[in-house]
Structure formats: structure tokens, C-alpha cells
Amino acid sequence: MREVLQARAVRLGESAATREEAITRCGQVLVEIGAVAQPYVAAMLERERSVSTYVGEGVAIPHGTSKEHVTRDAICVLRFPGGIDWDGENVVVCVGIAARGDGHVALLAELAEILLDPERARALREATDVDAVMKELT
Secondary structure (H helix, E strand, O other): OOOOEEEEEEEOOOOOOOHHHHHHHHHHHHHHOOOEOOHHHHHHHHHHHHOOOEEEOOEEOOEOOOHHHEOOOEEEEEEEEEEEEEOOEEEEEEEEEEOOOOHHHHHHHHHHHHHHOHHHHHHHHHOOOHHHHHHHHO
């Protein structure tokens, strides 16, 4: 995961009133770091309308399906300390994913491994330092 996560894509003091705002913010970070073109953000929102990207442990993994708008594989990690209502679940961390091919499958598997460890999932939810997030995910 080291090759797809950059420190500048980790934002720990975000706020959003809705999951749509949170997903849009994830998409914008992916745009800012040059991983996707702007239309990918709409694809992330469309994907969420069809299937929730909530994965448990206070984490959602929003991603789009329009691979033509992805310039390189990348992830962003946004922490929402106030939490976001995600269809009745409280989400504190959103990990936005951009993948050109099937790279998202490997990324999802790596993230699932982290989330299956309650201590690592807690560390991610409670992180207040970018270096701590980088260490936990790489």
C-alpha cells in the first residue's frame, strides 16, 4: 500500500454533514493529488447509491467504477472526528480508492486485513497524526 498512499492524501480534521459530502471530499482529495479527473467524484457518488461502501469498524471505502477517469492508483484517508451518519452507522474514517484496473481488489483486501484487527482499526479511527496513519497503512 506504500506506493499508493502519500502523506499529502491523509487529512485528519475533516468535517461533513452527510455521507455524500464525505464522499465528495474524498473525491476532491484524489483530484488534488492528480490520481483522478473530476468526473470520478460523480462516479464515487453513483457507486454509493447502488451499494454502501461502509465496511465496519467506523470505516467506509468509497470508490468509483469509471476507470477511464483514473490516472493512477491511489488512496486517500480522511478522518471525520465528529463522525458521519452512514445509513445508521457512524463513520469516522473514509478511505477513498482510485484504481485503473483491478488494483482496488488488492487494496480492499489489505484494508480488510487491517480492519479485522481491532487494535489497528482503533488506531486508524483515533489517529491524530499523519505519520501514525502512514505507519498503520504502510
